[in-house]
Amino acid sequence: MELTAPLTVNWTLSYTCNFSCRHCYSRGQARPELPLERVLGLVEELARCRVLFVNFGGGEPLCYPHLWEVARAAADRGLRVSMNTNGWLLDAEAARRARAAGFASVGVSLDGATAEVHDAFRARPGSFDRALAALEHLRDAGVASTVSAVIHRNNVGSYRRIVELAAERGAATVYLHNFKCAGRGAENRTELDLSPGEWRAFYGDALAWRPRAPAELAFDDPILALLGGADPGAVKGSTCGKLSLHLEPDGEVTPCGFIPVSAGNLIDQPLDVLWSTSPVLRKMREKTPEGKCRSCGVYGECLGGCTARAFAATGSFNAPDPHCWAGNGRPQGGPS
Amino acid sequence: MTVLRRNPSLAWRDEPGARERILAALERSEDVADEGWVILVHAGRMHQLNLLAGEIWLLADGTRDAAAIAAELAGRYDAPADEIRKDVEAFVAECLSRGWLVAEDA
Numbered sequence: 267m268e269l270t271a272p273l274t275v276n277w278t279l280s281y282t283c284n285f286s287c288r289h290c291y292s293r294g295q296a297r298p299e300l301p302l303e304r305v306l307g308l309v310e311e312l313a314r315c316r317v318l319f320v321n322f323g324g325g326e327p328l329c330y331p332h333l334w335e336v337a338r339a340a341a342d343r344g345l346r347v348s349m350n351t352n353g354w355l356l357d358a359e360a361a362r363r364a365r366a367a368g369f370a371s372v373g374v375s376l377d378g379a380t381a382e383v384h385d386a387f388r389a390r391p392g393s394f395d396r397a398l399a400a401l402e403h404l405r406d407a408g409v410a411s412t413v414s415a416v417i418h419r420n421n422v423g424s425y426r427r428i429v430e431l432a433a434e435r436g437a438a439t440v441y442l443h444n445f446k447c448a449g450r451g452a453e454n455r456t457e458l459d460l461s462p463g464e465w466r467a468f469y470g471d472a473l474a475w476r477p478r479a480p481a482e483l484a485f486d487d488p489i490l491a492l493l494g495g496a497d498p499g500a501v502k503g504s505t506c507g508k509l510s511l512h513l514e515p516d517g518e519v520t521p522c523g524f525i526p527v528s529a530g531n532l533i534d535q536p537l538d539v540l541w542s543t544s545p546v547l548r549k550m551r552e553k554t555p556e557g558k559c560r561s562c563g564v565y566g567e568c569l570g571g572c573t574a575r576a577f578a579a580t581g582s583f584n585a586p587d588p589h590c591w592a593g594n595g596r597p598q599g600g601p602s
Numbered sequence: 603m604t605v606l607r608r609n610p611s612l613a614w615r616d617e618p619g620a621r622e623r624i625l626a627a628l629e630r631s632e633d634v635a636d637e638g639w640v641i642l643v644h645a646g647r648m649h650q651l652n653l654l655a656g657e658i659w660l661l662a663d664g665t666r667d668a669a670a671i672a673a674e675l676a677g678r679y680d681a682p683a684d685e686i687r688k689d690v691e692a693f694v695a696e697c698l699s700r701g702w703l704v705a706e707d708a
Contacts, residue, residue: 267620267638267650273613318613318643346613439646484646497647509648 271315271538274510276523279305279336281325281515285352286389289377289416289458291449291524299515300533302332306339308517308532313343315537321373322349323523325515328356334367341368348373350414353400354393361400361407371410373441374400379427383420387458401435412439413481418458422468426475433480440479442472444487444589448524448578462591469493489589491567503569507550511541521550524574549583556584562592603708606671606694607664609701614642616660624653644702654686655693662703668694 280299283290300308312320320340327333327349341347349364350373356364364372374397378384381394388394404411413432417425429440444465447455460468469487473495476483488503490496501508506522507529513519517533519540520526529544541547550573559565570576571587579588608614620639627634638650640659651659654675661671671694672687679686697703 267617267641269641270617270619273615273641273643273648316615318615482646 269509269541271317271541272509272511273317274319274321275312275317275513276321276323276510277513278324278515278523279322279327279333280330282329283324283326283352284329284354284390285326285393287352287377287450288387288389288454289418289445289451291446291451297515297518300517302335304517304533305332305336308513309336309339309343309345311532311537312340312345315541317345317537319346319348322347324350326352326355328354328360334363337364337367337369341370346370348412350375351400352388352390352393353397354390356396356400356403358403358406361403361409364404365407365409369409371412372404373412373414374404374437375415376413376428376432377416377418378421379424379431383424387416387418387420398431398435401432401437405436411435411437412441413437414441414443416443416445417460417468418445419460420458422460422464425468425472426479429479429481429483437481439482439484441484441486444485444489444572444575446524446572446574446578447588448526448574452578460589462589465489465589466493466591469495487572487589488568489571489587492564492590492592496567502567503553503571504550504573506573507547519544521547522574525577527577554584556582557586558590558592559584559586564592603667604705605664605667605708606662606703606705608659608662609704612642612644612702614640614659616640616656621653621656628653642702644700654689658690658693659697662694662697664706665708 281296328351337347347369348371353374376397377387384394385391401411415425415428425442432440445451445459447459469490470493472483473493511519512523517531519529519532521529527546529546530540553570555565555570559570570584571590573583575587575589576585577583617639624634624637624639634653638652640651640656642649657675658671661674668690672690676683676686694703698705
């Protein structure tokens with residue numbers, strides 16, 4: 267089904283951040299920020315187009331001075347509001363304000379099972395303890411929480427403990443994100459990213475553990491189709507540009523935060539028009555297989571895997587996902 | 603009377619354009635059983651409802667029971683009432699078991 271508008275808008279209200287994480291896609295970039303009145307106008311536009319979910323990211327959303335007002339406006343217009351935060355600023359008062367602002371859930375990043383690993387990845391001593399405390403503040407305030415963990419070389423061996431830490435603090439879902447070689451993630455890829463074979467081993471283990479895990483495990487990697495682990499009912503391949511969009515602080519739209527290619531600007535164009543006419547989004551939806559994808563037996567299931575990773579590695583939306591472990595013409599993956 | 607209401611915690615959206623395309627395909631006698639026009643998201647997963655399921659979903663607005671929904675659809679689609687009733691009852695039972703619909707006293 268071709269949608270008339272995205273279901274989810276991932277909204278970077280500001281690139282201001284109190285961290286400098288080693289994997290961050292935002293590459294320390296800055297963008298002019300719209301005045302609050304225009305931002306609230308964009309909330310109205312999302313509501314007009316019946317967007318279901320808005321997720322504030324960044325940058326660190328809690329560094330944005332009008333977060334609560336924008337969130338409240340979105341919630342009042344019927345959108346399901348969430349954010350992803352590093353948790354540093356999420357104290358008891360912020361948790362109460364999140365509840366008052368109508369947040370349906372708040373995601374906290376936890377990228378290591380120990381302070382040593384998490385703090386090194388986040389380049390901020392004390393951030394592990396603050397992230398765990400943030401989850402507790404959310405639980406105490408009655409705000410649903412999730413945890414986001416970017417899987418990398420230094421935490422892949424202990425990802426189960428991350429899930430346990432999250433569950434112990436009330437997080438219902440843990441998103442095990444694939445490592446994106448974009449921005450600083452590209453700069454640190456050699457040190458942090460896994461090999462295709464290691465990704466296969468990780469996903470095989472996580473899928474096997476999933477039914478017994480203490481929290482719901484969620485994945486965002488289309489390459490899971492190689493293991494039969496993609497969620498039925500969702501679109502095939504990347505969801506970016508098919509179900510979701512990324513909105514930048516100045517109204518610029520990109521398919522996702524990891525693909526710095528403009529699909530238009532909501533200051534100039536209505537969202538539904540941009541969604542249905544953007545050539546960039548069309549390319550995201552109508553990929554043409556390149557390289558080993560041309561003769562791969564499972565291309566119809568994964569559609570080349572993560573478009574952001576392919577683009578970051580090669581500059582082409584259509585190139586094979588660099589994490590793909592399938593061989594030329596014959597998928598090598600299978601249930602582990 | 604026990605009426606059916608959509609679970610308010612579910613996020614959903616209908617796509618009227620998709621519905622029009624399905625109706626046109628139906629006119630051409632094409633198989634539209636797997637063609638969706640209502641999307642709902644539950645527990646982080648997206649589901650698409652086909653023509654009849656989507657119609658039931660929109661009619662489950664807290665003013666009708668399953669019999670009233672079936673009667674409404676039988677008139678709308680000029681279909682055998684008994685057949686529609688069975689389809690409605692089956693879909694409603696599934697939705698109730700999944701927590702997508704709630705039954706409440708009017």
